[in-house]
Amino acid sequence: MSTIVRPRRSVLFMPGSNARALEKARTLPADGVVIDLEDAVAPDAKADARAQVAATLRAGGFAPREVVVRTNAVDTPWFEEDLAVVARASAEGAGPDAVLIPKVSDAETLVTIGRRLDALGAAPALRVWAMIETPLAVLRALDIALAARNPVTRLAVLVLGTNDLSKETGARVVPGRAPMMGWLSHCVLAARAGGVEVLDAVWNAFRDLDGFARECAQAAEMGFDGKTLIHPGQIEPCNAAFTPPPGEVEAARALIALFDRPENAGKGVVQIEGRMVERMHADIARRTVALADAIAARG
Ligand SMILES: CC(C)(COP(=O)(O)OP(=O)(O)OC[C@H]1O[C@@H](n2cnc3c(N)ncnc32)[C@H](O)[C@@H]1OP(=O)(O)O)[C@@H](O)C(=O)NCCC(=O)NCCSC(=O)C[C@H](O)C(=O)O
Numbered sequence: 001m002s003t004i005v006r007p008r009r010s011v012l013f014m015p016g017s018n019a020r021a022l023e024k025a026r027t028l029p030a031d032g033v034v035i036d037l038e039d040a041v042a043p044d045a046k047a048d049a050r051a052q053v054a055a056t057l058r059a060g061g062f063a064p065r066e067v068v069v070r071t072n073a074v075d076t077p078w079f080e081e082d083l084a085v086v087a088r089a090s091a092e093g094a095g096p097d098a099v100l101i102p103k104v105s106d107a108e109t110l111v112t113i114g115r116r117l118d119a120l121g122a123a124p125a126l127r128v129w130a131m132i133e134t135p136l137a138v139l140r141a142l143d144i145a146l147a148a149r150n151p152v153t154r155l156a157v158l159v160l161g162t163n164d165l166s167k168e169t170g171a172r173v174v175p176g177r178a179p180m181m182g183w184l185s186h187c188v189l190a191a192r193a194g195g196v197e198v199l200d201a202v203w204n205a206f207r208d209l210d211g212f213a214r215e216c217a218q219a220a221e222m223g224f225d226g227k228t229l230i231h232p233g234q235i236e237p238c239n240a241a242f243t244p245p246p247g248e249v250e251a252a253r254a255l256i257a258l259f260d261r262p263e264n265a266g267k268g269v270v271q272i273e274g275r276m277v278e279r280m281h282a283d284i285a286r287r288t289v290a291l292a293d294a295i296a297a298r299g
């Protein structure tokens with residue numbers, strides 16, 4: 001498991017066509033924003049939205065938030081120009097940090113997109129995020145995640161899309177998510193095997209903050225790095241769910257210090273207050289501390 005240096009607890013979607021939302025996003029406490037050109041933008045509004053997104057990227061002002069643009073799907077008439085706009089902005093130094101590709105269903109698509117980004121002159125720092133939201137994507141999640149080992153793909157993050165998964169499979173999106181639990185866990189596992197991060201899907205009923213908080217807690221327990229959001233009201237409960245509690249951070253620091261003591265240098269296992277701890281627990285503790293420090297550094 002990698003040591004996190006960039007918190008991705010809360011990643012807020014907004015329509016690329018909604019100037020007010022784009023403006024407001026610069027002031028919101030989300031760790032990241034996804035400016036959407038896909039589902040949140042009507043077909044007739046695609047070209048105008050793309051132009052607005054290009055201008056928004058050039059104007060900047062989102063730091064320290066991570067900025068991501070979601071293109072339309074690869075097999076749509078809009079994809080090539082969406083990707084070109086992202087690559088141009090990236091080449092000019094106007095970001096974004098990543099491009100999110102919807103409906104990725106195989107690893108080869110990521111290789112093709114990576115080559116295209118290189119050819120378009122995108123900055124090397126530009127990352128690719130992939131939506132896992134088709135039945136084939138879930139079944140091939142491991143292959144897709146392992147594509148991160150090929151640097152040409154630039155793959156850094158998987159994002160679950162349960163609305164599309166529901167549409168494609170007939171499985172219902174219900175509180176507790178029993179019908180999809182196996183798929184979600186499988187994708188967390190695949191992401192870890194590939195060394196990439198993984199974000200949970202959106203919660204549609206954005207006025208139901210109790211239900212949302214339960215789903216955030218579930219996602220954090222399952223190992224997701226964060227959750228994608230659709231409304232500003234979801235940011236703070238989501239940040240709270242994915243922020244390590246102070247007591248946990250203190251315990252993590254104490255555990256690291258214990259293994260750092262000279263008398264424990266040669267030991268694989270020690271005890272704290274009657275509980276066995278191994279060096280793997282120190283690795284987990286280092287990850288907790290790294291995340292807490294990165295969150296604190298954000299202010
Ligand atoms: C769902 C919404 C359409 C609701 O919008 P609205 O009716 O304007 O809500 P409010 O009046 O409560 O808004 C209050 C203020 O907050 C701003 N706002 C609202 N949403 C956002 C946002 N996402 N980002 C930034 N700012 C936002 C409003 O402008 C109000 O501001 P103010 O003027 O100061 O009062 C709307 O929330 C919305 O459009 N959400 C995003 C929808 C979206 O992007 N959907 C696509 C991604 S989800 C997806 O595709 C799922 C996945 O692919 C899958 O398959 O599962």
Ligand SMILES: [Mg+2]
Nearest residue numbers: 133161163164
């Ligand atoms: Mg979708």
